[in-house]
Amino acid sequence: MRGSIALAAALLFGIGCARPPVYDDLVRIRREYAPQWWEALQDTLSGGAFLRGTAIELWLQADANGRLDTFLLFRLRQPVADRLLRIPVAQLENPVRRFGIQATEYGGWNRVESYAVTEHIPHLREIPVRTQECDCLPLSVGLPRISYRCPERVLPPYFVELRGVVLPYTDAPSRTSRQGFLRYHGEIAAGMRWGAARQWGVGIAYSTPVPLFNSLRGQLLQRPIALLHLRYQFRTPEQPQRRLRILGSQAARSAAEETPETTPFPELLASCFRPFVYADVGISVDRLTLRMARFWLSAKSDCSECVRFLRDLEAAGRLPEVDFSLPITWGVGIGIEYPLTRWMDLALDLGWRSIAIGEETALLGFTNVPSTRRLNVFRFRAGVTF
Numbered sequence: 001m002r003g004s005i006a007l008a009a010a011l012l013f014g015i016g017c018a019r020p021p022v023y024d025d026l027v028r029i030r031r032e033y034a035p036q037w038w039e040a041l042q043d044t045l046s047g048g049a050f051l052r053g054t055a056i057e058l059w060l061q062a063d064a065n066g067r068l069d070t071f072l073l074f075r076l077r078q079p080v081a082d083r084l085l086r087i088p089v090a091q092l093e094n095p096v097r098r099f100g101i102q103a104t105e106y107g108g109w110n111r112v113e114s115y116a117v118t119e120h121i122p123h124l125r126e127i128p129v130r131t132q133e134c135d136c137l138p139l140s141v142g143l144p145r146i147s148y149r150c151p152e153r154v155l156p157p158y159f160v161e162l163r164g165v166v167l168p169y170t171d172a173p174s175r176t177s178r179q180g181f182l183r184y185h186g187e188i189a190a191g192m193r194w195g196a197a198r199q200w201g202v203g204i205a206y207s208t209p210v211p212l213f214n215s216l217r218g219q220l221l222q223r224p225i226a227l228l229h230l231r232y233q234f235r236t237p238e239q240p241q242r243r244l245r246i247l248g249s250q251a252a253r254s255a256a257e258e259t260p261e262t263t264p265f266p267e268l269l270a271s272c273f274r275p276f277v278y279a280d281v282g283i284s285v286d287r288l289t290l291r292m293a294r295f296w297l298s299a300k301s302d303c304s305e306c307v308r309f310l311r312d313l314e315a316a317g318r319l320p321e322v323d324f325s326l327p328i329t330w331g332v333g334i335g336i337e338y339p340l341t342r343w344m345d346l347a348l349d350l351g352w353r354s355i356a357i358g359e360e361t362a363l364l365g366f367t368n369v370p371s372t373r374r375l376n377v378f379r380f381r382a383g384v385t386f
Contacts, residue, residue, distance in 0.1 A: 021054070022054050022077075023054045023055070023114075023125065024052070024054075024077070024114060024115045024116050025052070025053060025054055025055045025074075025112045025113065025114060025115060025125065026050050026051070026052055026112070026113045026114065026115040027050060027051050027055065027072065027074060027087070027092055027093075027112060027113070028049070028050045028092065028093040028095075028098075028113075029049045029050060029051065029091060029092065029093075030091055030092065030093055031049070033091040034049040036091070037049070037051065037085075037087075037091075051074060051076065051085070051087075052076070052077050052115055053074055053075050053076040053077040054074070054075045054077070055072060055073070055074050055112040055125070055127050056073040056074065056075060056084075056127070056128075057072075057073050057127055057128040057129065057130050058070065058071075058072060058073075058089075058106060058109055058110045058127055058128070058129045058130070059071045059072070059073055059086070059130050060129065060130065060131045061131075069088070070088070070089045070090075070109060071086050071087060071088055071089065072086075072087045072089055072092065072109070072112075073085070073086060074086075074087055089109045092109075094107070094108050094109065095108060095111050095112060095113045095122075095124055096108030096111055096124070099122045099124075101122075101124065106129060110126055110127055110128075110129050111124040111125065111126055111127070112124065112125050112127055113125075150272035150339055151339045151340065151341055151342055152339075152342060153274075153339040153342060153343075153345065154342050154343065155193060155197075155198040156193070156198075156343075156386075157192060157193055157194075157198065158190070158191065158192055158193060159189075159190065159191060159192075159193055159201050159203065159231075159385060159386065160188075160189070160190045160385070160386040161187070161188065161189040161190070161205075161229075161347070161383065161384075161385050161386075162186075162187075162188055162383045162384050162385075162386075163186065163187040163188070163189075163347070163381040163382065163383035164184065164185075164186055164187075164381065164382055164383055165184065165185050165186065165187055165207070165379055165380070165381050166182070166184060166379070166380040166381075167181075167182070167183045167184070167185065167210060167377060167379055167380075168180070168181070168182050168377070168378065169181055169183070169375055169377040170375075171212055171213050171375065172213055172215040172373070173213050173215065173218055173220075174213075174215055174218055175215050175216065175321060181211075183210055183211070185207065185208045185209070185210050186207075186208045187205060187206065187207045187208070187381065187383075188205065188206055189203055189204065189205035189206075189229045190203050190204065191203015191204065191229060197235055199232055199233045199234070199235065200230075200231070200232055201229075201230070201231040201232075201233070202228075202229070202230050202231075203228075203229050204226065204227065204228060204229060205226075205227040205228075205229035205280060205282070206224065206225070206226055206227070207224060207225040207227070208224060209222035209223055209224040209286075210222070210223050210224075211223070212355070212357055212375065214288060214359045214360065215359060215373060216321070216359045216360065216361035216371065217359075217360070217361060221286055221287075221288065222286065223284045223286045223289070223355075223357055224284065224285050224286065225282055225283070225284045225285065225329055225355070226282050226283060226285050227280040227281060227282030227283075227329065228280065228281050228282055229278065229279075229280050230278065230279045230280075231276055231277070231278040231279075232276060232277050232278075233274055233275075233276040233337070234274060234275045234276065235274070272338055272339060273336045273337070273338055274336065274337050274338075274339075274345075275334065275335070275336050275337075276334070276335055276336070276337060276347075276349075277332070277333065277334050277335075278332070278333050278334075278335075278349070278351070279330075279331070279332045279333075280329075280330060280331045280332075280353070281328065281329070281330040282328075282329050282330075283327060283328060283329060283356075284327065284329060284355070284356065284357050284358070286357070286358070287358075288357070288358035288359055288360055288370070289327050289356070289357050289358035290358070291358055291360065291368070291370050292324075292327050292358030292359075292360075292370040292371065292372055293326065293327060293358070295307065295324065295370045296324060296325070296326045296327075306366065310322075310324075310364075310366075310369065311324065313364070319363070321361075321371070322363070322369065322371045323371050323372045323373070324370075324371070324372070325356075325372050326356075326372075327356035327357060327358050327372045328356055329353065329354065329355050329356050330353070330354055331351055331352055331353030331354060331379070332351060332352060333349045333350060333351025333352070333379070333381070334349060334350060334351075335347055335348055335349020335350065335351075335381070336348055336349070337385055340384075343386060344384055344385070344386055345384060345385040346384060347381070347382070347383055347384060347385050348381070348382050349380075349381050350378065350379070350380055350381075351378070351379045351381065352376070352377070352378055352379070353376075353377055353379055354374055354375075354376050355374065355375045355376075355377060356372055356373070356374050357372070357373055357374075357375070358370055358371070358372060359371045359372070359373055
């Protein structure tokens with residue numbers, strides 16, 4: 001009886017402690033990480049460092065913050081000491097990419113190369129994949145994670161911008177006084193996109209009236225502006241998606257493998273933002289500014305005796321308070337856009353604009369001598385882009 005029990009126990013423990021299969025696998029270490037594994041590396045093979053032994057399994061492990069780390073469990077072959085290594089896949093060359101083979105749901109990391117064949121006739125072996133859930137409570141509180149993906153923005157061949165503008169500026173009620181103001185107004189722009197990714201845009205913009213003074217007479221006038229609008233939108237690099245295998249039925253696994261890993265909220269926001277820059281050039285379309293523009297054109301053609309007379313006085317320095325330059329407004333800005341839907345972005349930007357406005361006064365017997373004045377202002381805009 002005792003002999004039977006001993007035999008059964010021996011068989012039981014012998015089966016339970018059976019050594020896993022031994023293979024002659026090869027994993028290639030990326031060049032920049034070779035010094036870290038120098039003691040275990042074999043001779044170089046085709047110009048690259050490698051480890052030789054048995055690949056046991058691909059290990060997907062969640063850390064205390066819920067991030068997914070992927071490792072390859074690898075047992076070195078003798079006589080290197082039969083060590084068991086835990087190698088991050090980021091330090092390895094991907095075998096399926098190396099040989100141009102179609103990747104699996106794990107990006108090809110669950111395939112290993114055999115040492116026993118030549119490089120040009122590869123043999124890749126599939127290894128098990130294990131998911132280890134964290135069964136401990138983290139000592140620190142992690143950031144919340146959101147199972148959310150940025151809407152895939154589809155850019156049409158046109159664009160429309162609707163913006164609200166906050167405009168702090170200093171104006172001149174007279175030539176000897178200055179006064180600060182904070183105004184709010186609107187702006188709309190529309191045009192066409194072009195480029196390989198439709199990153200360029202050109203169109204027209206209209207800024208609703210802003211009250212600005214005619215400092216020569218102390219009059220407060222509404223000044224709308226029409227502009228040529230140019231924009232360029234930068235492209236953000238696509239973020240790699242890591243996939244988590246969930247144990248269960250085959251149908252559940254297939255659905256889970258198509259679901260990307262959740263992302264921390266700060267990383268989610270950063271990956272969705274797309275920066276852009278813009279530039280504008282145009283003219284204020286109020287009465288005094290358009291009159292100043294006509295005067296500038298008349299001065300160029302010398303079609304009027306009074307125009308020639310005033311231009312001669314201005315050139316001689318006898319009209320120090322008058323500027324006969326063309327009242328062209330221009331500006332630049334930079335901002336970010338965040339996709340709210342497939343067809344609309346939320347936009348925020350900061351810009352600088354040099355606003356040229358027309359003025360007039362009674363001078364030298366003339367009742368309406370025109371002049372140009374400039375205001376340099378910062379502009380804060382918020383709105384949507386279609």
